[in-house]
Amino acid sequence: MKYFLFAAMAISIGAIPAGGAPPPEDEPPRLIVLDSLAHFYEPVRFDHQLHIDYADCAECHHHTTASPATDPRCTICHTTATAGASVACRNCHGTKRPSGEDAAKPRPSHRYHIDIVSLAGAYHINCLDCHQAVDAGPIECIDCHAFTEEGKKFFHLTDSLLGSPKNQGADQ
Amino acid sequence: MKRISRRSFFKAGTTAALAGILGFKSAPAQARAFSGYAHSKAVLVDLTRCIGCRSCEAACNKEQGLPAPATPFTDQSVFADTGHLGHRRPDDKAYTVVDRTDSPLADHPLFRKIQCNHCLEPSCLTACFVNAYTKTAQGAVIYDPSVCVGCRTCMVACPFSIPAFRYDSALHPRIMKCQFCYETRLQYDRPPACVEACPRDALTFGERESLLRIARHRIRTRPDEYVNHIYGEHEAGGTSWLYLSPVPFAEAGFDTTVPTEPIINYVKDFLAIVPMVLTIWPALFAGFHLLARRNRVHPDSADTEISDE
Ligand code: SF4
Ligand code: SF4
Numbered sequence: 001m002k003y004f005l006f007a008a009m010a011i012s013i014g015a016i017p018a019g020g021a022p023p024p025e026d027e028p029p030r031l032i033v034l035d036s037l038a039h040f041y042e043p044v045r046f047d048h049q050l051h052i053d054y055a056d057c058a059e060c061h062h063h064t065t066a067s068p069a070t071d072p073r074c075t076i077c078h079t080t081a082t083a084g085a086s087v088a089c090r091n092c093h094g095t096k097r098p099s100g101e102d103a104a105k106p107r108p109s110h111r112y113h114i115d116i117v118s119l120a121g122a123y124h125i126n127c128l129d130c131h132q133a134v135d136a137g138p139i140e141c142i143d144c145h146a147f148t149e150e151g152k153k154f155f156h157l158t159d160s161l162l163g164s165p166k167n168q169g170a171d172q
Numbered sequence: 173m174k175r176i177s178r179r180s181f182f183k184a185g186t187t188a189a190l191a192g193i194l195g196f197k198s199a200p201a202q203a204r205a206f207s208g209y210a211h212s213k214a215v216l217v218d219l220t221r222c223i224g225c226r227s228c229e230a231a232c233n234k235e236q237g238l239p240a241p242a243t244p245f246t247d248q249s250v251f252a253d254t255g256h257l258g259h260r261r262p263d264d265k266a267y268t269v270v271d272r273t274d275s276p277l278a279d280h281p282l283f284r285k286i287q288c289n290h291c292l293e294p295s296c297l298t299a300c301f302v303n304a305y306t307k308t309a310q311g312a313v314i315y316d317p318s319v320c321v322g323c324r325t326c327m328v329a330c331p332f333s334i335p336a337f338r339y340d341s342a343l344h345p346r347i348m349k350c351q352f353c354y355e356t357r358l359q360y361d362r363p364p365a366c367v368e369a370c371p372r373d374a375l376t377f378g379e380r381e382s383l384l385r386i387a388r389h390r391i392r393t394r395p396d397e398y399v400n401h402i403y404g405e406h407e408a409g410g411t412s413w414l415y416l417s418p419v420p421f422a423e424a425g426f427d428t429t430v431p432t433e434p435i436i437n438y439v440k441d442f443l444a445i446v447p448m449v450l451t452i453w454p455a456l457f458a459g460f461h462l463l464a465r466r467n468r469v470h471p472d473s474a475d476t477e478i479s480d481e
Binding site (some may be wrong): 099100118121123141154155 | 214216221223225231233234240241244246280363368371378380381383385386389390393394
């Protein structure tokens, strides 16, 4: 059971490029299926290419893609940008929730980085706040998330409510 | 969980009464400077992150086996249909609710998760004369229905009006309130169910001291996004649930008239008498009664002089 869980996690964690042949090593993926947190919701298909067209890499990838950080809070220290070993969100934002214990760690980098959000937090804070700021892109939960059976049970969703016009986006 | 039987309650009451007679201060009066157990756990709620998705409510409902809600937890109309109170509050069917406030100071609605704040010096606990409440070393204020007599003093005592009463049985009175998931999670140092369900990390679990550090860090690094105040750091003598807000707390629906002194400091003198009334008075009056009878039976005996002293 334990082994199975571990295997399932290893497979599902993070981004799996999908949609046709994978682009060459140094090309960013066009479509990313986000399913590391799928349990109550079906995996989310994230159109990476669309976001590349609209936003600077550093908007989301901070300083790991070798483009300089844009947030003035980051640029205090991160004056130069070297490409990180990995640009995947999950490398810094774990599936584990942040906790007060992060603030107690003695590592020098934790002097400032005492408050790193989880993977779910990173997605929902980054995505939603930006969508709101630029007034484009999905905002409502169901615009991205179709419920699994488990999810429907969790939220006490009845089929009648899911069928209402407002919620149909959930099944697309 | 520490269970307190009715017998041990009376034992505790008698001890308190004896201490009272001998001139010791009783337990509530000693609590003045208590600033929480070392390493006790807490939760930081960040209003700038909460979007009112109600995942935390759904998680609480499942974890605590509470009754099914009237409408699904995805229903956003609950924020508008708040009835005569004008805002949502926890009740006997929901230990936690998210309430919406529309402040002119914010360009979007503000959402605030409400539940028991697990005070460092809980007035519910102090007010309860059968000791149904316990503040655990991990920080939870838990309630034991097996000793509760249903007097509802705790409901009146709580500065945040949290304890709710379940009316379905007169014989088995039961207060319903957030238990910090103590039985299933907190006692094993695991975060409560609501925290794990929050998609925006609006809820952060950890030691209270660390969370205060994180809260100050957020205020310091984003001074334009937060007011410079941590609600619960001092309110009601300090609470285990702490809040950050982008607008002054009164604007976000918080009661800012809650005193920073623990509530018990105002009522401790009265509360210290309660166990005494219950335990000494019967004995005292029985004694008076016996002495009076003795005097009547033996009006000329030496005992009369003793009773006059
Ligand atoms: S918020 Fe109310 S019920 Fe909760 S610990 Fe404080 S006094 Fe008790
Ligand atoms: S789960 Fe988090 S974001 Fe959603 S309502 Fe609760 S506290 Fe707010």
